Amino acid sequence: MPKISDEHRAEKRQQIIAAMLRCVERDGFHKTTMAAVVEESGLSAGSVYTYFRGKNDIIRAIAESGLTGISAAIQRLIPEKGSDQTAPPPEQAIEAATQHLLDLAEHLGVDLPRIAMQTWAEAARDPEIHAVMAPEARRIRASWRTYAESAIDSGLVRSDADPERIAMVLTGLLPGFILQRIMLGDVTPKVYAAGLADLLSGPGVVR
Amino acid sequence: MPKISDEHRAEKRQQIIAAMLRCVERDGFHKTTMAAVVEESGLSAGSVYTYFRGKNDIIRAIAESGLTGISAAIQRLIPEKGSDQTAPPPEQAIEAATQHLLDLAEHLGVDLPRIAMQTWAEAARDPEIHAVMAPEARRIRASWRTYAESAIDSGLVRSDADPERIAMVLTGLLPGFILQRIMLGDVTPKVYAAGLADLLSGPGVVR
DNA sequence: TCTCAAAGAGAATGAACATTCGTTTTTCAA
DNA sequence: TTGAAAAACGAATGTTCATTCTCTTTGAGA
Numbered sequence: 001m002p003k004i005s006d007e008h009r010a011e012k013r014q015q016i017i018a019a020m021l022r023c024v025e026r027d028g029f030h031k032t033t034m035a036a037v038v039e040e041s042g043l044s045a046g047s048v049y050t051y052f053r054g055k056n057d058i059i060r061a062i063a064e065s066g067l068t069g070i071s072a073a074i075q076r077l078i079p080e081k082g083s084d085q086t087a088p089p090p091e092q093a094i095e096a097a098t099q100h101l102l103d104l105a106e107h108l109g110v111d112l113p114r115i116a117m118q119t120w121a122e123a124a125r126d127p128e129i130h131a132v133m134a135p136e137a138r139r140i141r142a143s144w145r146t147y148a149e150s151a152i153d154s155g156l157v158r159s160d161a162d163p164e165r166i167a168m169v170l171t172g173l174l175p176g177f178i179l180q181r182i183m184l185g186d187v188t189p190k191v192y193a194a195g196l197a198d199l200l201s202g203p204g205v206v207r
Numbered sequence: 208m209p210k211i212s213d214e215h216r217a218e219k220r221q222q223i224i225a226a227m228l229r230c231v232e233r234d235g236f237h238k239t240t241m242a243a244v245v246e247e248s249g250l251s252a253g254s255v256y257t258y259f260r261g262k263n264d265i266i267r268a269i270a271e272s273g274l275t276g277i278s279a280a281i282q283r284l285i286p287e288k289g290s291d292q293t294a295p296p297p298e299q300a301i302e303a304a305t306q307h308l309l310d311l312a313e314h315l316g317v318d319l320p321r322i323a324m325q326t327w328a329e330a331a332r333d334p335e336i337h338a339v340m341a342p343e344a345r346r347i348r349a350s351w352r353t354y355a356e357s358a359i360d361s362g363l364v365r366s367d368a369d370p371e372r373i374a375m376v377l378t379g380l381l382p383g384f385i386l387q388r389i390m391l392g393d394v395t396p397k398v399y400a401a402g403l404a405d406l407l408s409g410p411g412v413v414r
Numbered sequence: 415t416c417t418c419a420a421a422g423a424g425a426a427t428g429a430a431c432a433t434t435c436g437t438t439t440t441t442c443a444a
Numbered sequence: 445t446t447g448a449a450a451a452a453c454g455a456a457t458g459t460t461c462a463t464t465c466t467c468t469t470t471g472a473g474a
Contacts, residue, residue, distance in 0.1 A: 004421075028332045030237035034462055044423040045463080055462065090406060114331045121328030124321045124389045125235045137390040158408050165402030168387060168394050175386040176379020182331050183344040187375055195372030199297060201365050202409060241432055251453040252433080262432065 013051050013061070016041050020058050025111045028118050029059055063119050063129045070174075071139035073100040078143075078150050086154035090170065091200060093147060095193030098177050102189065113178040120175070144170040220258050220268070223248050227265050232318045235325050236266055270326050270336045277381075278346035280307040285350075285357050293361035297377065297407060300354060302400035305384050309396065320385040327382070351377040 004012070019041035023032035034055055038045050052058050077093050079085035088096070105112035123130040148163035148170070157166065173196070180187045226248035230239035241262055245252050259265050284300050286292035295303070312319035330337040355370035355377070364373065380403070387394045 026332065028237065028328060030235070031332070033460080035460095038424095046424070046465085047422050049463070050421065117328045117331040120386060120389070121235060121324045124324040125233065125238070130390070134390055137387075141387075141391065155410050157405060158410060161405035161408070162401070165398050166405050167402075168399055169380070169383075169402040169406055172380055172383020172387055172394075172399070173376070174383065176376075176381065176383045179327060179382040180344075180348075180375060180379055182327070183337070183341055184348065187379075191372050192375055192379070194369070195374075195376040198364060198368035198373050199376055200407060200409065201368070202407065203362050203365060240430080242430095245454095253435085253454070254452050256433070257451065 009051065012043075016043070016048055016051055016058060017061055017065070020062065021108075021110050021115060024062070024118050025114050029122055059122065060129065060132060062115075063122065064132050066119055066133055067116065067136055067140070069104060070097070070101065071136060071143045073097060074140065074143035074147060078147050079154075087147060087150040087156060089156055089197075089200070090151065091193040091197035094170065094173055094196055095189045097174060098189040098192055101174070101178070113181045116175075116178055117182060140174075141167050141171045216258065219250075223250070223255055223258055223265060224268055224272070227269065228315075228317050228322060231269070231325050232321050236329055266329065267336065267339060269322075270329065271339050273326055273340055274323065274343055274347070276311060277304070277308065278343060278350045280304060281347065281350035281354060285354050286361075294354060294357040294363060296363055296404075297358065298400040298404040301377065301380055301403055302396045304381060305396040305399055308381070308385070320388045323382075323385055324389060347381075348374050348378045 016037065020032065020037045022040055023036045026032075027036070034045065034048070037055075037058070038048055041048060052061070074093075074097055077088060077096055079087055087093070101112060119129070119133065123133045144167035145163050148157065148161070148166040151157045151166075152159055152161055152163060173192075177187055177189075177192055223244065227239065227244045229247055230243045233239075234243070241252065241255070244262075244265070245255055248255065259268070281300075281304055284295060284303055286294055294300075308319060326336070326340065330340045351374035352370050355364065355368070355373035358364045358373075359366055359368055359370060380399075384394055384396075384399055
């Protein structure tokens with residue numbers, strides 16, 4: 001009985017997802033046709049439908065895998081609890097996070113900013129997509145919160161600061177980076193981080 | 208010859224745009240049907256098509272009016288050139304800008320964050336929409352840049368800081384606010400600004 | 415080697431949708 | 445009041461698209 005292994009099944013699903021990602025980059029979710037996904041994947045219509053229940057099922061899969069890994073990348077910036085290492089300053093943390101985003105995009109061979117935009121738009125209108133994406137958003141916020149606590153402990157931020165609020169601001173900087181990449185195309189992790197450093201250094205005297 | 212005045216024409220167009228905005232809030236651009244816009248507007252299909260060439264034409268009109276007024280609102284935060292007034296600190300500027308966004312949404316009676324998300328997604332995939340939206344994005348950046356220059360002059364930011372970089376960060380905070388409103392729903396202008404204030408105050412000693 | 419269940423293919427199907435078109439209603443200059 | 449031109453209407457149209465269905469191929473186990 002020729003039955004595909006779970007492994008092969010996962011591979012094929014990935015192949016289809018990758019095909020749809022390439023389409024979504026160009027056309028967004030609702031302007032990509034299944035015919036385009038079929039062609040891009042190199043499979044046939046019938047075949048695609050044996051791996052996914054339908055178009056919405058592929059969209060859900062993309063939303064789920066979405067920005068997975070961003071929260072983990074932020075976690076890595078945070079020194080172990082109880083270690084004597086100090087947290088990096090916020091501008092370094094933001095540079096690392098945005099750079100990680102670009103590296104991830106290059107690794108996947110997709111235009112991550114454009115795809116992120118499409119999935120956020122989908123989350124904004126479809127409660128089901130919102131539900132699958134919200135946990136990662138919460139994880140990203142939580143990672144920044146842990147970072148903020150660590151930054152407070154390290155003396156980088158005043159001790160009576162509220163880590164959750166700080167996490168909101170740091171979380172907010174990422175979509176701002178992505179949107180400006182799309183709309184203006186000129187931001188890079190380095191200059192973005194430098195801007196934050198300028199802002200953070202306050203009215204410090206020059207040299 | 209019964210011909211509609213330009214004024215009446217503009218009113219009708221506005222009525223149709225408002226109807227489509229209500230649809231887009233729920234369904235996004237490509238899942239709202241013209242039938243839905245027709246019903247929501249209270250007009251007939253034929254009538255809608257005498258005011259707009261087609262669906263894309265309405266989308267373009269929405270993208271054009273988009274976030275108009277945000278850059279102007281930011282401009283208002285900046286003291287007159289040569290005046291002896293000092294610029295507000297960044298956290299106050301961000302609070303005012305985000306609050307203005309929410310006020311504008313309430314005034315228009317629409318869910319501006321959701322609609323902004325949809326238009327950005329559209330800009331990310333359609334060069335024509337990108338082209339009509341980019342100028343306002345540039346204006347917003349330019350307004351923040353002028354603010355940054357003013358903040359430097361006022362001694363709020365170190366004098367060797369680069370105003371363009373600072374503008375990138377401040378510009379980036381707005382979409383970050385909007386996305387977190389959609390995904391997590393908990394940010395408000397006050398707490399967002401307070402988070403920025405915490406971050407900006409650096410390792411200051413408490414009291 | 416043979417069998418048969420499952421995978422793959424791609425044409426066919428039917429629903430959904432944007433737009434048009436023929437008709438009716440409204441408006442206003444004469 | 446009237447007539448003609450424009451606006452409004454909404455059923456009809458033709459296309460596009462997701463999904464299904466039937467047929468063919470594949471390959472693991474007997």
